[in-house]
Amino acid sequence: QIKAFIFDLDGVITDTARYHFKAWRRMANELGFDFSEEKNEELKGVGRLESLNKILQWGGITLSEEEKIRLAEQKNQWYLQYIQEVSANDLLPGAREFLLATREAGIKTALGSASKNAIPIVEKLGVKHLFDVLIDGNKATKSKPDPEVFLLGASELNVDPLSCIVFEDSLAGIQAAKGAGMYTVGIGYMLPKGIADFQAGSLEFLTPSIVISEV
Ligand code: BG6
Numbered sequence: 715q716i717k718a719f720i721f722d723l724d725g726v727i728t729d730t731a732r733y734h735f736k737a738w739r740r741m742a743n744e745l746g747f748d749f750s751e752e753k754n755e756e757l758k759g760v761g762r763l764e765s766l767n768k769i770l771q772w773g774g775i776t777l778s779e780e781e782k783i784r785l786a787e788q789k790n791q792w793y794l795q796y797i798q799e800v801s802a803n804d805l806l807p808g809a810r811e812f813l814l815a816t817r818e819a820g821i822k823t824a825l826g827s828a829s830k831n832a833i834p835i836v837e838k839l840g841v842k843h844l845f846d847v848l849i850d851g852n853k854a855t856k857s858k859p860d861p862e863v864f865l866l867g868a869s870e871l872n873v874d875p876l877s878c879i880v881f882e883d884s885l886a887g888i889q890a891a892k893g894a895g896m897y898t899v900g901i902g903y904m905l906p907k908g909i910a911d912f913q914a915g916s917l918e919f920l921t922p923s924i925v926i927s928e929v
């Protein structure tokens with residue numbers, strides 16, 4: 715029996731994924747190379763330093779640890795500028811309604827994000843109170859596809875991982891959820907078909923009972 719829904723943030727609740735892309739791309743451009751939106755899919759759900767390492771590899775660039783930390787910090791400064799104006803208007807279609815319906819159905823909710831910025835973002839979006847538990851990139855130390863972030867969510871919610879459904883827009887996130895033994899709902903159109911137990915463009919036309927019957 716399903717007891718909890720665990721939501722990724724970037725790309726599921728709000729469209730901050732494009733700001734991560736914009737900031738990483740700006741950094742790559744300053745280093746003298748570029749990468750495509752398709753390539754960016756490999757960064758979704760992946761932690762900050764892990765993302766940086768992938769990008770540097772694409773550009774064939776080797777840097778010292780100190781330089782990497784400086785670049786990651788620079789990218790985050792740009793990202794923070796881009797998300798400064800984030801508000802409830804930036805919720806993805808249906809996100810708030812789906813969270814409310816989930817709670818009404820007596821299902822627990824958790825946020826399971828790799829981002830160290832996740833909590834200020836859910837505050838700006840005005841949905842922080844709709845999560846029983848918040849797991850962000852400060853709490854979880856291992857980057858998706860490691861299942862840690864979702865296992866921590868289940869443990870803080872006090873539910874069995876096998877009773878959880880994870881909502882994710884990234885391949886790394888779906889792999890993390892599967893590694894945790896959880897059901898998966900793929901959100902958006904970028905995931906390869908057949909990866910998640912169930913796939914939807916957004917949360918907009920879903921209800922908790924539809925999701926539970928489909929996974
Ligand atoms: C994930 C995003 O939610 O968080 C990734 O999908 C991002 O793109 C990661 O790199 C880490 O985010 P932050 O805000 O800690 O740099």
Ligand code: MG
Pocket residue numbers: 722723724725726731758759882883884887
């Ligand atoms: Mg995401």
